[in-house]
Amino acid sequence: MDTTLDSPSTPETTTNLEPTIIATSRDDLESLKKSQTAIETLSSILPSPLPPSLSSSKNPAFSLLHDSQVSSQISTFLRQPNSGAGDNHLCRWLYDTFQSSDTNLQLVVLRFLPIIAGVYLSRVALHKPLAGFEAVLLALYAHETTSRNGQSITVNIPDLSHSSIYHETTKSTTKNCSTELNLAVISASLEPHGTVRSTRRARIVGVALELYFSKISQMPVGSKIDFCEFCVVWAGQNGDMYKDGPDEPSEVSNDGSGGGSGDGGNGGDDGKSERKEEGRIPLPWELLQPILRILGHCLMGPNKDNELHEAAWGACRSLYARSLHDVNPKAILATGSLLRLVKMAMESNDDFDPTELSKENVLTQ
Numbered sequence: 374m375d376t377t378l379d380s381p382s383t384p385e386t387t388t389n390l391e392p393t394i395i396a397t398s399r400d401d402l403e404s405l406k407k408s409q410t411a412i413e414t415l416s417s418i419l420p421s422p423l424p425p426s427l428s429s430s431k432n433p434a435f436s437l438l439h440d441s442q443v444s445s446q447i448s449t450f451l452r453q454p455n456s457g458a459g460d461n462h463l464c465r466w467l468y469d470t471f472q473s474s475d476t477n478l479q480l481v482v483l484r485f486l487p488i489i490a491g492v493y494l495s496r497v498a499l500h501k502p503l504a505g506f507e508a509v510l511l512a513l514y515a516h517e518t519t520s521r522n523g524q525s526i527t528v529n530i531p532d533l534s535h536s537s538i539y540h541e542t543t544k545s546t547t548k549n550c551s552t553e554l555n556l557a558v559i560s561a562s563l564e565p566h567g568t569v570r571s572t573r574r575a576r577i578v579g580v581a582l583e584l585y586f587s588k589i590s591q592m593p594v595g596s597k598i599d600f601c602e603f604c605v606v607w608a609g610q611n612g613d614m615y616k617d618g619p620d621e622p623s624e625v626s627n628d629g630s631g632g633g634s635g636d637g638g639n640g641g642d643d644g645k646s647e648r649k650e651e652g653r654i655p656l657p658w659e660l661l662q663p664i665l666r667i668l669g670h671c672l673m674g675p676n677k678d679n680e681l682h683e684a685a686w687g688a689c690r691s692l693y694a695r696s697l698h699d700v701n702p703k704a705i706l707a708t709g710s711l712l713r714l715v716k717m718a719m720e721s722n723d724d725f726d727p728t729e730l731s732k733e734n735v736l737t738q
Contacts, residue, residue, distance in 0.1 A: 407475045408433035411466075418462045419446045434477030438484055439593055448599070451488045457496065457506040464505025471512050479516075484596045486513070486585045490578050491603030495652035497574070507569045513581040518563040525563075527556040561659075575660040582663035589670050594678050597671050601681070604664060604688035609653025610698055612690025619693055619709040656695065658703060664692070665707055672715045686715065
């Protein structure tokens with residue numbers, strides 16, 4: 374039986390208030406011990422020593438999740454040319470930490486998913502050994518498969534062929550299977566996979582991103598910015614010409630700052646353009662859908678961060694330019710709609726209420 378949702382859930386705002394763990398039960402003590410062990414193991418992998426305050430914190434996993442210096446060290450390691458191999462110690466640490474089944478430690482691993490997925494997908498075409506990254510991605514996929522019991526996630530869509538309870542009708546509507554069941558599949562059913570093949574890669578990474586989206590309210594802003602930056606790399610297109618929205622493309626400048634063709638113009642931006650082309654990847658719907666859901670939260674979330682908003686806005690423009698380049702109608706509709714929605718929100722007043730009826734053009738006697 375499919376998992377059906379009446380309406381898509383919206384993650385709440387990100388909070389940086391450290392929750393205090395009072396180790397009074399056996400589970401609390403076990404969680405605290407796992408966190409301290411993970412930090413000790415991580416300190417033997419990173420070149421710089423970790424601050425002692427991490428292990429002595431009341432909630433070590435939370436402190437590790439939001440420590441910017443440690444996150445910077447891990448991010449640098451994950452971006453190294455030899456990262457992602459099967460014998461990579463950091464990938465092994467990420468895998469073991471997530472398999473610890475401790476919820477707080479799993480959030481720490483998810484914090485680095487944008488970099489793991491970004492570097493992994495960008496290097497697949499280079500035929501480098503990436504078994505370490507694949508092990509982490511498969512662990513996330515297996516976790517989501519188990520938690521969902523392999524079921525798909527669907528939402529109910531109103532059937533306009535049936536009259537609502539607020540309308541009177543003299544005609545009886547004939548019900549059949551095609552009109553009774555109106556379900557949209559948000560995420561298809563899952564099958565267990567032990568390896569990453571080319572035909573499964575987009576689905577496995579997409580499911581990992583779905584798991585990331587479900588916890589996005591607990592992710593630091595830096596993690597979301599990393600994701601937005603990789604979206605631009607994956608798109609491989611320059612979307613600066615759509616700064617004013619999809620309906621008002623600006624002219625292409627000679628310095629390579631505009632244009633959606635991905636060639637970077639005729640200016641001195643060739644190196645940046647080449648790097649984008651190197652990271653350009655296929656974007657099937659099973660991968661693009663969770664990407665847009667994450668970007669939607671970054672753009673329309675309750676707590677606005679200017680740096681995050683700019684990064685997500687640029688990523689959405691690049692994906693829109695990529696959709697036009699690929700002539701992908703479904704992707705054009707999705708990315709273009711998100712751009713228009715965000716532009717409407719930016720142009721509206723702070724006290725704008727979308728549920729309030731407009732009083733303009735009202736006929737009076």
